[in-house]
Amino acid sequence: MRSSKLVLLMTAGLLLASCGQKGLENVMERKMEQDTAGNADVDVNADGSMEIKTDEATATIGGGEMPADWPEDVKAYAGAQVTYSASVNAQTGEPGMAVVLMSTDDVATVAAYYNKELATAGWSMDESMEASGTSILSGTKDDRVVSLMITGAEGQTAITIAISKEE
Secondary structure (H helix, E strand, O other): OHHHHHHHHHHHHHHOHHHOHHHHHHHHHHHHHHHHOOOEEEEEOOOOOEEEEEOOEEEEEOOOOOOOOOOOOOOOOOOOEEEEEEEEOOOOOOOOEEEEEEEOOOHHHHHHHHHHHHHHOOOEEEEEEEEOOEEEEEEEEOOEEEEEEEEEEOOEEEEEEEEEEOO
């Protein structure tokens, strides 16, 4: 539910761009604080990227970088561009983060890479499903879960990776 609100707020932010950068930031911050009953800080950068920080999460949209606390045992796909990154509970260092990467390699190549690399890094790759040009993978390591959705269209492959604590 919180992530859908975040997406709605980001979309609204793009529509409110005519308010000016500072006005946009203020409108989004007030709305997020109202919806979450917590603090929010929104920064729209000159390159069009946006950083959103709340008491519970930090998200960077269009920033082109992996989260600073991204674990070393889940590598970004070589040559892929980061289009979205978020880190939840970054203050505690607990896993709870996601990225979306874009690559020109096909779905099968990317899925094979992650199956091999994650297993080599000590992940137990428990689930794998393929259908209609999409590959879904998941695995566990210690008290963490990694989930990947790899989907292709029109020569581009989107790689969504989420890492969380096992429940």
